[in-house]
Amino acid sequence: MTGALDGLRIVEFVGLGPAPFAAMMLADHGAEVLRIHPPARRSDIATMDSPADVLARSRACVSLDLKSGAGRAMALDLIAEADGLIEGFRPGVMERLGLGPAEGLSRNPRLVYGRMTGWGQDGPLAARAGHDINYIALTGVLDAIGPADRPAVPLNLVGDFGGGGMLMAFGMLAGLISAARTGQGQVVDAAMTDGAALLSAMIHGFRAGGAWGPGRAANMLDGGAFYYGVYACADGRFVAVGAIEPQFLVALLTGLGLDPAAFQPQDDRTRWPAWRACLAAAFQTRTRAEWLARFEGVDACLGPVLDWDEAQAHPHNAARATFVEAGGVPQPAPAPRFSATPAPRPSPPETDRRDPAVILARWRGR
Structure with missing residues (x-):
């Protein structure tokens, strides 16, 4: 069975x-998706263009000077012959190559031209x-993440992939829907600064409504609340706690052997540090496995x-096949899921270069 985007052709x-x-x-x-590489390519990332390059999966590639x-x-x-690009x-590079939006849209007026940059x-x-x-530092997001004394680096998930890649994919699909309806393509300007700022929309709402104060580790979702955070167990392993709603907090405290009445009102921020210390001491009395058994x-x-x-082996992830293997490389499965058109199973990146003339002839023959 083909995927939901079967029939779309993208040049990358x-x-x-x-x-x-x-x-x-x-x-x-x-x-x-057809990937275009220069004939000679140098990368500081060792896995790039190798079977372990998960980001290159399920795509053919050609070499063009x-x-x-x-x-x-x-x-x-x-x-x-493509639907999108x-x-x-950086801005201006494609124009200098003679492959900018003006050239692309003049050849293909319905083309959706996606441009992914950091600053726009x-x-x-x-x-x-x-x-x-x-x-993400420029957007205020980095300043809000981490312990009180300094911001923490959240891998490169917020800017590169959440605010960047996912927003680019959304922008491409929105542009493709518009082009199918109107016959007119357009440029998608996807900036990681814009995308990271967009991801923080809820926090801006909290700030405007007085539910989010200054500083890190001082609010409900940034590690400040005693009922929302990470705790170390007796064996040095950790558990994640997200008992925001009162009924879940009662269940958590009861399971820890603590009196829920002693932790009210739960949003008294002046008492959060003391209550967090109380929970930390309780979690230190058992191993992670023992706590998981207790809260089963x-x-x-x-x-x-x-x-x-551990994540790949967890029964829930295994049951949903959240992780798959392609070419001997474990990796996340495609997401989200569709009821009528399941996503094709990922295949390893095609590191052997295809003949662009053959691909072009096939695309024209459709």
């Missing part, structure tokens, strides 16, 4: 991180270098903090 100019992630998401659900007239012409021919270079296509910082941590079947919003290997 290969870059790093968020742009390949967006292309991967589209390929995961059936789009035919985009600095040559023949290479540019072939790229434009491919673009002319994804690139993740315009603005004072548009031409500056940066990485995930720089982008209890709705207390308590669960284990799993490492990568």
Whole structure:
């Protein structure tokens, strides 16, 4: 059975991180994505272009010298037959190659031209270098994450992949729906600063409503609340607690052997540090396995903090096939799930370069 995006054709100019992630998401659900590499490619990331390059899964690739007239012409021919294009270079790079939106849309007026950058296509910082941590720092998001004494680095999930790749994939699909309806393509300007800011929409609402104060580890969802955070157990392993609602908090405290009446009102922030210390001491009396056994079947919003290997083996993840294997490489399965058109199973990246003329002829023959 084909995926929900079967029939869509996307040209991807290969870059790093968020742009390949967006292309991967589209390929995961059936789009035919063709990756264009330069003939000689150097990367500081050891796994890139290897069987372990999960972000390159399920896609064919071709080598084109985009600095040559023949290479540019072939790229434009491919673009002319595509529904969309994804690139993740700094503003102006594609224009200098003669492959910018003006050239692409003149050849293919229904083309959706996706541009993935950190700062966006315009603005004072548009031409500056940066990485995930720089982008989320500019939005206020980084300042809100971590313990009270300093911000913590949340991997590169907020800027690169949440605010970047996922917003790019959403933008591409919105543009493709519009093009199918109107026959007119357009440019999608997906900036990681914009996307990271968008991910913080709820927190801005909390701030406006007086439910979120300044500082880190001082609010309900940032580790400040005693009922929402991570606790160490006797064996040095951790559990995650999210007992926000009163009934879940009662179940949590009762399971810990504590008197729920002594922790009221639960949103008295002046008492959170003392109550957190009380829960920390309680959790230190048993191992993680013992606490999980104690709370088995209890709705207390308590669960284990799993490492990568434990997560893949957990019964819930195993039952849902949340992780799969492609080419011997364990990796997350495509998401989300569709009832009528399940996503194709991921395949390893095709590291052998295809002949672009053969692909073009097939695309034209559809």
